[in-house]
Amino acid sequence: MTNSTPAIQLTGLTKRYGSLTAVDHLDLTVPAGQILAFLGPNGAGKSTTTEMVLGLVRPDAGDVRVFGQTPQTAMRSGEVGASLQNGTLLWDTSVRSLLSMMHGLHEHPLPLAEVIERADLRDILRTSTSKLSGGQAQRVRFALAIMPDPRLLILDEPTVGMDVDTRRRFWATMGDLTAGGRTVVFATHYLDEADESADRIVVLNHGRLAADGTGREIKSVVGGRHISFTGPDSDWTGLPGVVTTSRAGGRTTLNCSDADLTLRALMTGPHAAAVTDVEVSAPSLEDAFLSLVA
Numbered sequence: 006m007t008n009s010t011p012a013i014q015l016t017g018l019t020k021r022y023g024s025l026t027a028v029d030h031l032d033l034t035v036p037a038g039q040i041l042a043f044l045g046p047n048g049a050g051k052s053t054t055t056e057m058v059l060g061l062v063r064p065d066a067g068d069v070r071v072f073g074q075t076p077q078t079a080m081r082s083g084e085v086g087a088s089l090q091n092g093t094l095l096w097d098t099s100v101r102s103l104l105s106m107m108h109g110l111h112e113h114p115l116p117l118a119e120v121i122e123r124a125d126l127r128d129i130l131r132t133s134t135s136k137l138s139g140g141q142a143q144r145v146r147f148a149l150a151i152m153p154d155p156r157l158l159i160l161d162e163p164t165v166g167m168d169v170d171t172r173r174r175f176w177a178t179m180g181d182l183t184a185g186g187r188t189v190v191f192a193t194h195y196l197d198e199a200d201e202s203a204d205r206i207v208v209l210n211h212g213r214l215a216a217d218g219t220g221r222e223i224k225s226v227v228g229g230r231h232i233s234f235t236g237p238d239s240d241w242t243g244l245p246g247v248v249t250t251s252r253a254g255g256r257t258t259l260n261c262s263d264a265d266l267t268l269r270a271l272m273t274g275p276h277a278a279a280v281t282d283v284e285v286s287a288p289s290l291e292d293a294f295l296s297l298v299a
């Protein structure tokens with residue numbers, strides 16, 4: 006294995022459940038050190054893909070390499086840590102006992118105190134695993150994922166159930182953890198956290214790649230910016246750079262291919278004096294996501 010060996014390489018990866026193709030000839034290379042977010046609507050194939058990367062689900066066709074090895078070999082060597090959606094925690098034991106027990110199973114684990122600190126577990130060490138809230142259980146799963154000191158972290162919807170403050174602290178911790186060059190792949194439905202925390206966003210739809218790029222690149226698929234303003238109900242389609250127009254509550258919104266050109270024409274045109282409260286906005290990742298998976 007060399008430094009340029011990808012953390013994950015998927016080639017023609019396919020998984021079928023009966024007549025349903027959950028993952029459909031997926032090709033994807035994740036370089037070491039990258040933070041990648043998987044987005045996609047319910048049933049897009051995100052969990053199935055991560056389960057195949059972890060060697061938990063056998064592909065029907067195609068290949069998975071993790072640091073150039075089979076998923077099973079990579080898992081055994083402690084190079085991969087995972088936190089799965091609804092992953093079962095050993096029932097009815099204290100969080101501290103669970104952590105201690107699991108800590109003993111790894112070859113080169115992070116110090117237990119560091120795991121507790123990073124996963125923010127100090128206040129719930131005595132709590133029974135059967136009494137954890139959804140967000141607390143997610144923090145324990147995260148602790149178990151980072152415990153082996155893995156080079157690759159796979160997190161399936163890691164912040165589900167966390168309150169806003171806990172989510173913020175979680176991503177701050179992830180920033181520290183990845184500063185050392187770890188690779189992180191996480192699936193999420195929170196578009197804002199994908200946009201803020203990932204170097205790269207991969208959108209899956211029907212098991213296929215619908216988009217792959219930075220948040221900025223993905224937003225560009227929905228085209229240019231919007232200009233909205235209060236003004237007369239005229240026909241604005243003749244302005245240069247306008248693609249579509251809409252009007253609601255006395256405000257007009259122009260969807261533009263070249264907002265600079267449109268804005269200049271708007272502010273120098275015959276209605277300029279009647280146009281007020283002008284706003285220019287970029288499309289959000291949510292706009293892009295909705296147009297990609299429509």
Ligand SMILES: Nc1ncnc2c1ncn2[C@@H]1O[C@H](COP(=O)(O)OP(=O)(O)OP(=O)(O)O)[C@@H](O)[C@H]1O
Nearest residue numbers: 022025026027045046047048049050051052053054
């Ligand atoms: N064990 C299984 N048996 C049959 N169908 C399955 C199984 N696991 C997943 N599927 C189906 O495969 C498709 C992909 O599911 P998957 O869980 O990978 O999607 P997802 O993108 O993770 O969705 P979500 O956002 O809801 O978690 C879905 O249609 C799902 O019903």
